[in-house]
Structures are given as structure tokens and as C-alpha cells.
Amino acid sequence: MATPNAWPFVEAEQIRKLRSPSTARPVLFQTGYGPSGLPHIGTFAEVARTTFVQRAFETATGLPTRLQAYSDDMDGLRKVPLNIPNGDVIEPHLGKPLHAIPDPFGCCESFSGHNNAKLREFLDAYGFTYEFKSSTQAYRNGELDEGLSLLLNKVDDVLNVILPTLREENREGWSPFFPICTACGSINATRVTAYHPERDSVSYVCDRQEKGYSGCGASGEVSVLGGSAKVGWKVDWALRWWVYDVDYEMSGKDLIDSVKLSSRLVRVLGKQPPAVLTYELFLDEEGRKISKSIGKGLSVDHWVDFAPIESLLFYLYQNPKRAKRLYWDVVPKAVDDYLEALRRWPDVPAEERSSHPLWHVFGGGQNVPEYGASVDFSVVTNLIAALGSDNEELLMEYLRRYDARAEQYPDVLQSLVHKGLAYYREQVLPGKLHREPSADERVLLNRLYEALAASDETEESVVQSIPFDVAREAGVEPKDLFRSFYEVVLGQERGPRFGSFVMLVGKDKVLEMLQDKAVN
Numbered sequence: 001m002a003t004p005n006a007w008p009f010v011e012a013e014q015i016r017k018l019r020s021p022s023t024a025r026p027v028l029f030q031t032g033y034g035p036s037g038l039p040h041i042g043t044f045a046e047v048a049r050t051t052f053v054q055r056a057f058e059t060a061t062g063l064p065t066r067l068q069a070y071s072d073d074m075d076g077l078r079k080v081p082l083n084i085p086n087g088d089v090i091e092p093h094l095g096k097p098l099h100a101i102p103d104p105f106g107c108c109e110s111f112s113g114h115n116n117a118k119l120r121e122f123l124d125a126y127g128f129t130y131e132f133k134s135s136t137q138a139y140r141n142g143e144l145d146e147g148l149s150l151l152l153n154k155v156d157d158v159l160n161v162i163l164p165t166l167r168e169e170n171r172e173g174w175s176p177f178f179p180i181c182t183a184c185g186s187i188n189a190t191r192v193t194a195y196h197p198e199r200d201s202v203s204y205v206c207d208r209q210e211k212g213y214s215g216c217g218a219s220g221e222v223s224v225l226g227g228s229a230k231v232g233w234k235v236d237w238a239l240r241w242w243v244y245d246v247d248y249e250m251s252g253k254d255l256i257d258s259v260k261l262s263s264r265l266v267r268v269l270g271k272q273p274p275a276v277l278t279y280e281l282f283l284d285e286e287g288r289k290i291s292k293s294i295g296k297g298l299s300v301d302h303w304v305d306f307a308p309i310e311s312l313l314f315y316l317y318q319n320p321k322r323a324k325r326l327y328w329d330v331v332p333k334a335v336d337d338y339l340e341a342l343r344r345w346p347d348v349p350a351e352e353r354s355s356h357p358l359w360h361v362f363g364g365g366q367n368v369p370e371y372g373a374s375v376d377f378s379v380v381t382n383l384i385a386a387l388g389s390d391n392e393e394l395l396m397e398y399l400r401r402y403d404a405r406a407e408q409y410p411d412v413l414q415s416l417v418h419k420g421l422a423y424y425r426e427q428v429l430p431g432k433l434h435r436e437p438s439a440d441e442r443v444l445l446n447r448l449y450e451a452l453a454a455s456d457e458t459e460e461s462v463v464q465s466i467p468f469d470v471a472r473e474a475g476v477e478p479k480d481l482f483r484s485f486y487e488v489v490l491g492q493e494r495g496p497r498f499g500s501f502v503m504l505v506g507k508d509k510v511l512e513m514l515q516d517k518a519v520n
Contacts, residue, residue, distance in 0.1 A: 006355035007320065008049075008056035014275045015057055015248050026064040029054045030246045030274075032237070033071045035098055035115035037081045041326050042252070042282045043119065044300045045316045047128055049279070050250060052317060052360040057248075059354070059364060067130040069123065070240060073098045073112035074135045074230045076178070076188035079212055095188040095213035097180065097230075099136045112136070122300045126309055135236075140227035147243045148224045150269055151176060151231065153197045157268050158235065165261060179222045179229040181206040181215070187230065189215035200225050234258050238265035241274055250277035250320075254289070279320040285327040306331050306423040307377065308415060310361055311338035317357040328427045335377035335416075342371035373406040375399050375413065379504060380420035381428065382496040386505045386513065390425075392417050402504050434491040437518050441484045444474055445518035448481065452502070453511055464499025489517045 019027065031046045033039060047069060054065050074097045080087040086104040090111065093101040098112035108114040120132055138144050151158060155176065163171045175192035179202055186206060194203040201223045206215035222228045231239055240246065241262065251259055256278055263273035281289045303312045306328075315324070315334040324330075341358055345368050348356055359365040383398055384390075395417050399406050406413050437445060447470050457463050467485070471478040486495035490513075495501070502510050 006056070006360075008052040008360055009060060009354070011053040011248070011275070011277055012057035012060045015053075016061055018272065018275050019247060025245070026066045027057060027247045028244060029065060029067045029248045030240070030244065031067070031069050031249065032251070033069065033119055034075060034233075035071050035073050035112040035119070036075065036077055038083065038115055039119040039122065039300075040282075041300050041303070041312075044122060044312075045282065046250060046279075047123055047130065048126075048313055048316050049277075049320055050248070051128055053248065053250075053277075055360065055364055056354075067128070068133050068244065068246075069119070069130045070133045070135065071112070071116050071119065072135045072233065072236065073110075073116060074139055074187075074227070075233060076186070077101055077111070078188060078210070091212070095186040095210070097136070097185075097187050099134075100185055125304070126313075135230070136227065138240075139230060142226060144239060144243050145225045147239045147269070148229075148231070149197075149200050150242075151235065151239065152195060152200060152202070152224055154268060155195050155197070158265060161261065161264050161268060162234070165257070175202075176231050176235040177202050177224055177229050178232060179204040179224075180227075181218055182220055182222065183218035184216040186213065186215060189213060193219075196221070199223075202229065234261055235265060238262040238269070238273075241266050242269045242271050245271070246274045248275045248277075250279055252281050253278055254281060277320065280323040283323055283325045285325065285329075287325070303331065306419050306427075307335045308338070308419075311335045313361045314338040314341065314357050317360055328423075331423060332377045332381060339371055339376045342369060346370075369412070371409055371412055373409055373413075374403045375406045375416065377416060377420060377423075378496065379500070380416045381424055382501060383504055384420060384424045385428065385432075385490055385492065385495075386501070386509065390421055392421070395421075398505065428492065432491040434489075434517060435487050437484060437488045441488060442518055444470070444476065444481055445484060445488065445514060447474060448485070449511060449514040449519045452507060452514075455507075460499040460503050462499075463502045464497060467498050489513050 015027065029050050031050050033043055050067060054067055057063070058065055076095055077090070077098055078094065080090050080094070084090070084104050086106070089102050089104045099110050101111040103109065103111050103114045105114050108117055116132070116134065123130060158176050162176065163174065166174060173191055177192050178187050179190045179192065180187050181190050181204070184206060188210065189208040190204045190206045191208060192202045192204050196202060201221050203219070203221045205219040207217055208215050230236065237258065241249070259276055259278065266273040283289060300312070303309070311334050314337065315330070341356075345356070345358055353359045353365050358368050362368045379402070380395070380399070383395055387395065387398070389395065392414070396413055399413060399417070448467055451466050451470050455463065455466060467481050468478050471481045482495070482498070485498070486492055496504075
């Protein structure tokens with residue numbers, strides 16, 4: 001049952017209200033991708049979140065749906081992305097459509113072909129049900145011709161919508177159409193000089209000068225149909241909404257004005273714009289928007305190296321209207337939150353499950369895996385740090401001793417160990433540095449050693465109190481003792497709860513570590 005506090009169902013209701021009851025075709029959900037760079041985690045998130053809404057809509061209405069992943073691979077490339085090899089291969093082709101630029105990776109027919117393949121690869125890896133749509137093929141196959149002809153016939157109305165939104169210096173000569181130069185193949189260096197709606201064509205000259213490319217000086221007349229020209233991306237967005245009768249599309253906060261503009265253009269063309277959702281941006285470690293061309297931030301491939309894909313989906317489900325940072329440090333907590341949700345799932349009442357993230361991550365709550373052990377990602381990485389071993393069987397043996405219930409979930413345990421090791425090697429080990437303790441710290445850590453050695457307690461909460469007692473008796477803040485323990489003994493800035501750590505690796509191992517690093 002739909003619940004108002006589950007955002008995909010709120011979005012589904014918005015679509016239902018806009019949807020004409022007499023429309024028989026399946027409801028169309030669409031996502032957009034600009035293959036000027038490798039698809040990043042934000043691209044994946046848009047498809048995932050759209051799928052959440054699609055499933056909620058199907059559940060709430062029983063109506064058939066489709067999801068179309070649309071790639072604007074006919075767009076022109078303005079600069080060489082920083083995160084690709086062989087940039088010199090691309091540079092001579094700047095200004096041309098992405099489908100006409102060689103693949104710098106050397107494996108596909110074009111740069112956009114490579115990036116489109118990567119997009120489909122990681123969408124397929126999770127099992128999304130979608131239809132891939134190439135802008136180039138749509139233009140060449142004539143799918144957009146009716147809309148392009150209508151745009152050309154209404155070009156004055158289109159200009160009346162667009163021009164007031166542009167800076168005054170950019171208004172003169174602006175056109176919604178971008179012809180492809182028949183002489184040099186550039187799409188960014190051309191400008192329209194005349195419109196011929198009676199012939200479905202435009203006149204152009206190829207003389208724009210931009211950093212990285214310049215026009216060849218050719219001029220001529222080309223049809224706007226069949227892939228000889230395209231429209232600028234703001235108009236292109238409205239065009240595909242109109243042509244395909246898109247019912248729903250979401251986009252980032254940075255495109256709010258473009259969404260409003262495209263919605264106005266769809267109405268100019270005579271149709272109703274789709275329901276939309278504006279989500280907050282994904283940020284890198286420095287709080288900046290993740291970029292395809294720069295490649296900062298965490299990739300889907302890397303996440304899957306370190307953690308199950310479902311933990312990423314669980315993370316992405318959370319409030320899409322709140323900005324999220326996507327970098328290495330979010331992975332452990334995201335996995336632990338996901339595992340905690342699995343533990344609690346059996347206790348979620350049936351009538352409340354449709355508002356739970358796992359219901360959406362697992363396609364309507366189907367086949368949610370069982371997990372009841374206390375072993376999580378943080379426990380695994382803490383154990384790896386303590387033992388300094390990459391022996392997976394040894395690590396799993398420690399984890400079984402830590403929580404016997406882990407034996408019931410061998411696949412989860414093995415995955416946590418395998419991926420935890422990958423994360424530790426790449427993200428923790430390079431920055432691991434055991435510093436020498438000061439004289440005062442050495443005294444304090446000696447006292448911790450003596451207190452732990454003298455204790456026979458086996459309750460985690462009691463063991464956790466030991467460093468607090470030591471700090472109080474020494475007249476220091478507990479946080480200072482913990483910082484010394486983490487930096488001197490573990491070689492890292494942060495660390496686990498002391499009691500949990502002792503229970504995990506054993507008192508003797510912790511005493512050995514203290515003796516090795518700090519005890520006289």
C-alpha cells in the first residue's frame with residue numbers, strides 16, 4: 001500500500017495526477033545522460049531513483065510502464081576530459097558530435113560509443129530493466145523529425161521563450177538549431193543564418209571561434225531532419241519530452257532553470273510537460289559537484305570493489321533532496337547502515353514495508369536477504385588493521401569467534417572480508433602511520449596495558465569502561481587517551497570502540513599490540 005512518507009510513492013502520485021485517464025500507452029520514465037565523459041555515480045543514481053519511482057507507480061496504479069535511458073551522443077565536445085587516456089587523439093576533433101570522435105580507450109567505434117557501453121554495462125550489472133536510446137540513432141532514424149519540423153515552424157515562438165533568459169551579449173544570432181558542417185563535421189562551430197520552414201532546412205556558416213576549435217569558413221544549407229542538424233540541449237530536452245510523450249524525469253538542482261524552460265517549450269509545441277523531481281547534487285570529498293570530465297568522487301566500479309551494490313542503492317535511496325558526498329569514507333557507514341536494515345527487516349510490519357528503503361532496493365521487497373550477525377564492515381576493517389593480515393580464512397575464523405551467528409551467513413561473511421581487504425589495501429593502508437608516543441602518552445598507555453592485563457572481564461560494556469577509568473585516574477580527558485591509542489597503536493586517526501575491539505581480536509592480541517608500540 002502506498003504511504004505518504006515514502007518519497008517514491010509521493011512522486012508516483014504526482015505522475016498519476018498529470019496522467020490523462022484516456023491514455024492507453026505505457027507510462028514512460030526517462031533518464032538523460034551526456035556521454036562527454038565516463039558515466040559516474042550520479043548517472044547511476046538517477047536511473048536507480050527513477051526505478052524506485054517506477055516500481056512505486058506500478059504498485060500504486062497497476063499500470064504498465066517503461067524506462068528509457070537516453071544518451072545525448074550527438075552533442076558536441078567542447079574540451080578534452082581530464083580523466084581519459086590519449087587526450088591527444090580527441091583534441092583534433094573538438095567541436096564535432098560525440099559519435100564522430102575516436103575512442104581514446106581504443107575499444108569502440110567512437111568516444112560516445114565507449115561511454116554508452118560503460119553506462120549500459122553498469123546498469124546491466126544491477127539488473128535494471130530499461131530501453132537504451134541513442135540520440136544519434138533517434139535523429140538519423142527520423143524519430144525526431146516531426147518535432148524538429150514543428151520547432152522550425154514555431155522558431156519565432158521558441159526564440160521568444162529562450163532569448164529573454166540569455167545574457168544580452170549572447171542573444172544576437174542565437175538559434176535553437178545546430179547544423180553539422182558538411183565540410184569539416186563540426187557542430188559547435190556553425191551558426192544559423194536563415195530559416196526555411198517550407199523546406200525543413202536552415203542556412204548556416206561555419207565560423208565560430210572557441211578555445212580548442214574553430215570553424216572552417218564553409219557555408220551552405222542543410223535539412224534539420226535525419227541527423228544533419230540537432231537542437232541545443234535545452235531545446236533537445238523539450239523535443240524528446242514532446243516526441244516520446246515522457247511522463248516523468250528527474251534532474252539535478254543545477255538544472256532547475258532548464259527544467260522550467262523546457263516545460264515552457266513543450267507547451268509551446270502543444271503538449272503537457274512531464275512530472276519532474278529536482279534532486280540535490282552529489283559532491284566529492286571537497287564538497288564540489290562530481291564531474292564526468294574531471295572524474296573526482298567515487299565511481300560505481302569502485303563502490304562494487306569495496307561493498308555490495310545493494311548498499312549503494314540503500315544509500316542513494318535516502319532523501320534525494322539532500323546533498324550527498326560520495327567519496328571513500330562514506331562506504332563503511334553506508335554498508336553498516338545497510339546491514340543494520342537487513343537485521344531489522346523481519347520486524348518491520350507488513351503494512352509499513354512499502355515505506356522502508358529495502359522495499360525499494362529489492363524491487364517491492366522481494367527476496368530481501370536474511371542477516372542476523374553483528375559482524376559489519378567496520379568490524380572487518382578494524383580486525384584487518386589489528387591483525388595486519390590478508391589471510392581471508394584467518395580473518396573469517398576471528399569473526400566466527402567474535403559472533404558465532406556469522407557462521408549462518410557464509411556468503412555475506414566472505415564478501416565482507418574480501419571487499420573489506422580491498423578497501424583496506426587501497427584506502428586505509430597507504431595512510432597508515434604509527435607515530436612514536438610522547439613520554440606522557442607512554443605512561444598513559446602503560447597504565448592502560450596494566451589495567452587490561454589485570455582484568456578478567458568478558459562483558460564488552462565493562463571492558464569499554466577500562467580506558468575511561470585509566471583516563472580519570474590519570475587526570476586526562478578520555479578522548480586524549482583514545483587518540484593516543486588510535487595513532488600510536490593502530491596507526492590511524494580514528495578507530496573502533498575499545499570494548500568492541502578487545503572482544504573482536506582478543507585481550508591477548510591487544511596487549512601484544514600495546515607492548516609492541518608503547519609499553520616499556
